[in-house]
Amino acid sequence: MLVSLLRIALLLAVVYALLAVGAHFLSLSMLFPRPPVKYTLGHDYVQLTAPDGVKIVARHWANPKAKYTLLYLHGNYEELGSLGEYIPELVKAGYAVFAIDYRGYGHSGGAPTEANIYADTQLAYEYMRTQLGLPADRIVAFGYSLGSGPAVELALHQPVAGLVLQGPFISAYRVMISIPVFPGDKFVNLGKVPRLRCPVMVIHGTADGTVPFWHGEKIYEAITARKARLFVEGGPHGGLADFTGPRYRDELKKFTDSL
Numbered sequence: 001m002l003v004s005l006l007r008i009a010l011l012l013a014v015v016y017a018l019l020a021v022g023a024h025f026l027s028l029s030m031l032f033p034r035p036p037v038k039y040t041l042g043h044d045y046v047q048l049t050a051p052d053g054v055k056i057v058a059r060h061w062a063n064p065k066a067k068y069t070l071l072y073l074h075g076n077y078e079e080l081g082s083l084g085e086y087i088p089e090l091v092k093a094g095y096a097v098f099a100i101d102y103r104g105y106g107h108s109g110g111a112p113t114e115a116n117i118y119a120d121t122q123l124a125y126e127y128m129r130t131q132l133g134l135p136a137d138r139i140v141a142f143g144y145s146l147g148s149g150p151a152v153e154l155a156l157h158q159p160v161a162g163l164v165l166q167g168p169f170i171s172a173y174r175v176m177i178s179i180p181v182f183p184g185d186k187f188v189n190l191g192k193v194p195r196l197r198c199p200v201m202v203i204h205g206t207a208d209g210t211v212p213f214w215h216g217e218k219i220y221e222a223i224t225a226r227k228a229r230l231f232v233e234g235g236p237h238g239g240l241a242d243f244t245g246p247r248y249r250d251e252l253k254k255f256t257d258s259l
Contacts, residue, residue, distance in 0.1 A: 038081025205235020
């Protein structure tokens with residue numbers, strides 16, 4: 001009887017290990033599905049050089065009247081070309097915007113990993129400080145979906161005026177499975193946000209079909225710093241600003257005006 005139980009336990013352990021390995025590789029393909037490139041490199045774009053020599057493409061939507069520049073960190077099926085379809089609305093709302101394509105996205109070199117995306121975000125922040133001459137208290141990190149991971153990480157380690165998280169997840173694995181089952185989870189935002197010291201705004205649609213709304217709720221509840229929220233009844237994951245209408249712009253401005 002004991003031998004049989006040990007065999008069953010060993011079999012279950014092997015199955016679990018195989019599932020954990022499978023979850024790791026499956027998560028990489030699901031986290032970083034790169035879309036077709038919609039832009040060509042021109043005068044609107046700059047290339048940043050990472051310490052390892054990899055070129056990271058960025059774009060600056062300047063706005064001389066803006067008090068704050070948003071460091072916009074995009075989702076996992078976006079690139080700078082697709083951002084050009086809606087970032088101008090943020091400029092019209094009174095912000096300047098600086099955005100990058102993570103490694104492997106758009107015309108950026110290299111391959112995306114959690115560590116690489118953190119490094120690319122740090123590179124963008126340093127460029128904003130040194131080359132654009134922006135003081136830390138004029139930079140607002142804005143992370144959308146996948147971008148919530150590097151935005152939270154940046155705000156933990158670098159001074160920023162504030163942090164905006166739109167459609168954030170508590171961690172990558174828990175978008176796929178609601179309970180923490182496997183080791184090696186990525187972008188574990190829920191464990192980090194209680195340590196944030198800058199003001200944070202959480203934006204989420206209640207009908208989000210990509211990152212369930214409860215992720216945004218949990219993130220908001222866990223924040224101990226000054227915080228604000230915009231929970232949009234019936235709002236989707238993509239196109240939330242258009243769905244929400246003027247209220248989106250007004251609530252975002254209310255938050256940034258409070259910084």
